[in-house]
Amino acid sequence: MKRLGRAVRGLLGMLAAFAFLVGSWTAAYFILKSLFRRFGAPSSDFVSQLLGILLGFFILFCIGGLISLFSRGRQRAFYIPIMNAIRRIAQGDFTAKVEDVERYGQFGELVEGINEMASELSRMETMRQDFISNVSHEIQSPLTSIRGFARALRSDEISRETREHYLDIIEAESARLSGVSDSLLKLSVLESGNFPFEAKPFRLDKQLRNMILACEPQWMGKGVEVEAELAETTVTAVEDLLSQVWTNLLHNSIKFTPAGGTITISARPLNGGAEVVISDTGTGIGEEDMPRIFERFYKADRARSAGGGGSGLGLSLVKKIIDLHQGEVRAESRAGEGVVFVVTLPGPAGKQQT
Incomplete structure (x- = not known):
């Protein structure tokens, strides 16, 4: 269906170009005819035909310039949302999204790709923030326990049994902290692809x-x-x-x-x-x-x-x-x-x- 649409648009473009060409030459013919009637025609048919061709091209370029000038504003309005979205993504705003994808026609896949990229980057940023938050929590919790019980051990009034209990807690929390660090290191190595995978x-x-x-x-x-x-x-x-x-x-x-x-x-x-x-x-x-x-x-x-x-x-x-x-x-x-x-x-x- 998309191929058929592109083929139809290409055919219409060729017909439009042909129509402009015919229109330019027709306009040049009538303009020269009017000028020759008023000021006289050149003595050579070659010169008349050459003037007609040059005038036809001049009219064609003028029409093309007017169309370009008219469509430049529309093209700018066409690309502005895409460029704004890309700039926002580059600045770290992954909520950026190009609306009304259908209006971009053959560029619709590109626009959808930009939206999908922004969505995926947003998901990865959320995961990164959650990861940092979770790591901070998992490390802070045992460190708080270790610091608290180490401070309590400074007291000379606690019994031997209590002291041993506090030391057991510090040892357990230290092992927990070591386990978090070891697991994070293993995950990092596995995800980086640097682990020697020798099955x-x-x-x-x-x-x-x-x-x-x-x-x-x-x-x-x-x-x-x-x-x-x-x-x-x-x-x-x-x-x-x-x-x-x-x-x-x-x-x-x-x-x-x-x-x-x-x-x-x-x-x-x-x-x-x-x-x-x-x-x-x-x-x-x-x-x-x-x-x-x-x-x-x-x-x-x-x-x-x-x-x-x-x-x-x-x-x-x-x-x-x-x-x-x-x-x-x-x-x-x-x-x-x-x-x-x-x-x-x-x-x-x-x-x-x-």
Whole structure:
């Protein structure tokens, strides 16, 4: 449809140019005829024809100049909204938008592109501001605790038990601060594309078994039962990165599963790759929070997460690592009914760095 419209406009333009040309030559003919009748015609037909051609071109250029002068204002009015929007975007105002896209005809796609660019830049600016705000909050909170309890330790009147309690809190807050810094660094490296993505085949079931044993003090100390169904499964991936994925998911399950609860880990080959399912009988996640759990710093239950020392970066790191492997991670949950995380990794042919 657009091609047909352009073809019609081109044909109309050619017809208009032809009409101007014919009109100019016709006007030149009658003007010269009137002049020759009054002042006499040249003795040579060649001179008469040459004068007619020159006068025809002169009239054509005059008409073109008048049209250009008339349309210059319209062209300026046509481009002013576009230039104003570009200037506002360049100055950091990403709310700029060119209205009435339809009036720009063949330039409509360009105008839509400018609007989409402004919208995307606005979204990125909002994310940047939220990120800075969240980082500041996550760093400020443990620093405030450390400073407060360090100041309290200066008192000679506190008991040994209280002093030990304060020192435990300072140590825990320091570990939390270190965890935030480490997660941010890992996310930054992964997103910059500087991480050496060297995928190699390895036994996923053995890795998961080792991760479960490494977390044994945590889940046994809390009185949580862990069940594993690990079929022999080989994947081609970056082993260290996947180790980070299982660590974060297992620690989340242990953290939010009460004593007497159960965590189940299963792994099986799937279409040349693998599927890993980690489920628990913990507190679960509300339906309204599910779409946002992989966002940086997002905590489905902020009071509970803060008490557990979480930074809200673990699941965003999991999502980034699985995306780098061109896999998929999804969660299923209802508040009070536990959480199920399903991680799907593609076969070797699909392992390419994004």
